[in-house]
Amino acid sequence: MLLRLIAFIVIGFFVPLSAYRVVLDPGHGGRDLIPHTLYGDKFDRRLGTYLDKFREGARHKGVWELEVMHDIAARAKAILDLTQTAEGKEKFRKILAKYGKPLAQEGAGGCVAKDGLCAQSPGIQPIEAFISRPAGYYENYFENRDDVNAPFRLYDYPDQKTGALKPGTISRINALEPELVITLHLTHTEAPSVGGMATVITPGYKTYELAHRYVRGGLGERTAIRGKLAASAWNRWFISDDRYKTFSSFMADAFIYYIGFWCKPDGVSTDFQKFRGYRHNLVQWAYADSDSIVESLYGKKGERYATSLAAFEPKGPFWEREQAEPESWRRERGPEGYGGDNHYAGMEVLRFTRKAFVANGFDSPATAPKILKPYISTWAVPTYVNAVAAFVELAHTTSKRDHLRMAKYRHIYAEGVAVAAYSLLYGLDVREANGFPKGDAIDLARYQNLAGGNYFKRVKKS
Numbered sequence: 129m130l131l132r133l134i135a136f137i138v139i140g141f142f143v144p145l146s147a148y149r150v151v152l153d154p155g156h157g158g159r160d161l162i163p164h165t166l167y168g169d170k171f172d173r174r175l176g177t178y179l180d181k182f183r184e185g186a187r188h189k190g191v192w193e194l195e196v197m198h199d200i201a202a203r204a205k206a207i208l209d210l211t212q213t214a215e216g217k218e219k220f221r222k223i224l225a226k227y228g229k230p231l232a233q234e235g236a237g238g239c240v241a242k243d244g245l246c247a248q249s250p251g252i253q254p255i256e257a258f259i260s261r262p263a264g265y266y267e268n269y270f271e272n273r274d275d276v277n278a279p280f281r282l283y284d285y286p287d288q289k290t291g292a293l294k295p296g297t298i299s300r301i302n303a304l305e306p307e308l309v310i311t312l313h314l315t316h317t318e319a320p321s322v323g324g325m326a327t328v329i330t331p332g333y334k335t336y337e338l339a340h341r342y343v344r345g346g347l348g349e350r351t352a353i354r355g356k357l358a359a360s361a362w363n364r365w366f367i368s369d370d371r372y373k374t375f376s377s378f379m380a381d382a383f384i385y386y387i388g389f390w391c392k393p394d395g396v397s398t399d400f401q402k403f404r405g406y407r408h409n410l411v412q413w414a415y416a417d418s419d420s421i422v423e424s425l426y427g428k429k430g431e432r433y434a435t436s437l438a439a440f441e442p443k444g445p446f447w448e449r450e451q452a453e454p455e456s457w458r459r460e461r462g463p464e465g466y467g468g469d470n471h472y473a474g475m476e477v478l479r480f481t482r483k484a485f486v487a488n489g490f491d492s493p494a495t496a497p498k499i500l501k502p503y504i505s506t507w508a509v510p511t512y513v514n515a516v517a518a519f520v521e522l523a524h525t526t527s528k529r530d531h532l533r534m535a536k537y538r539h540i541y542a543e544g545v546a547v548a549a550y551s552l553l554y555g556l557d558v559r560e561a562n563g564f565p566k567g568d569a570i571d572l573a574r575y576q577n578l579a580g581g582n583y584f585k586r587v588k589k590s
């Protein structure tokens with residue numbers, strides 16, 4: 129009783145007013161059903177239809193991405209929930225001990241009272257963990273059978289009965305105002321036989337601007353820009369359509385980013401057959417344009433809805449956000465050399481996951497899943513959330529070892545993810561060799577102390 133009382137006083141005294149928040153975001157969840165105009169994703173209010181099919185994710189020999197990723201997220205949340213109680217913190221401390229020592233936090237006490245004395249171990253800080261979606265379409269099939277994908281769409285969508293707009297996953301994440309989002313996927317693409325993991329990253333405005341300059345430039349400038357991209361870390365751009373080469377894939381993604389349309393394989397002309405929406409207007413947040421602006425400016429030269437990239441001008445709240453410092457911190461340069469804090473956060477999740485397999489005796493550093501090169505494209509979640517966004521492919525179904533890990537060792541992935549979240553928010557003293565986590569916390573203070581207000585808390589639609 130006395131111990132509990134002391135614990136209560138210590139906890140009650142030192143817990144910050146609001147704990148850091150992390151959203152665990154398992155990919156997919158629903159089904160790719162026909163017609164896409166009823167069951168798809170990416171609802172465009174102006175056109176009154178879904179622009180894309182529902183992306184149901186990978187399925188391979190009994191391993192369903194949507195199910196495994198949710199299971200790992202739920203287990204990681206259960207581990208992070210330990211930081212909410214005094215007893216839980218002691219369990220969490222034992223887990224952390226496999227990876228490193230917690231650091232003393234400024235203004236947070238820094239030590240735990242034990243037998244009336246302050247022991248030499250810094251306190252475990254609290255984290256509020258959330259999951260971005262329910263388990264899977266099969267869980268609530270009867271409630272949602274008219275629209276099985278309702279709880280799983282990335283973008284906002286109309287209620288099938290009332291037509292009222294409902295928040296998709298991206299809007300729900302933003303409403304929670306987290307500091308950190310960890311998006312979890314697995315993939316079918318090729319991997320080494322020992323398995324592989326990779327981060328998924330998206331650049332900031334400075335890189336996309338190369339494409340904007342390219343379509344306006346003469347031959348000399350175009351050659352220079354091609355050379356610049358080829359010499360940069362973004363030169364391994366993700367090719368999602370085989371008719372496009374690396375540079376034209378970059379151009380196609382820049383077109384989507386800026387004007388919502390794909391470009392043709394030539395990399396300069398708009399493909400009017402492939403419209404992917406003004407994605408920043410398909411979510412509910414402070415950076416969306418009002419419907420009246422979308423109507424009045426549609427297709428106009430020198431405006432934000434120009435239908436050629438050369439005629440596009442970045443006007444409005446979303447494009448101000450894109451050109452401001454926090455987006456550059458999140459998506460350019462940073463501790464990994466490129467990709468900003470998002471890339472670092474994703475890499476730490478992967479490095480802690482590798483470490484989890486080694487620390488728990490399942491692998492040696494030689495057999496633990498390798499970290500492959502990142503997947504670079506104009507991905508939605510890391511672009512359209514106001515949080516540091518780690519996005520990872522935890523496994524490749526093409527590797528038998530990864531497939532086995534997905535079936536049997538989800539608790540190990542979950543531990544790696546949970547410890548990474550703690551380390552990214554509060555830092556961890558890890559002393560490890562190459563390929564293992566660095567343990568540095570993200571510099572959250574620079575986002576929190578911005579002149580215009582806390583970056584993480586200014587995303588709600590006013």
Ligand SMILES: [Zn+2]
Pocket residue numbers: 155156185186193313314
């Ligand atoms: Zn996926």
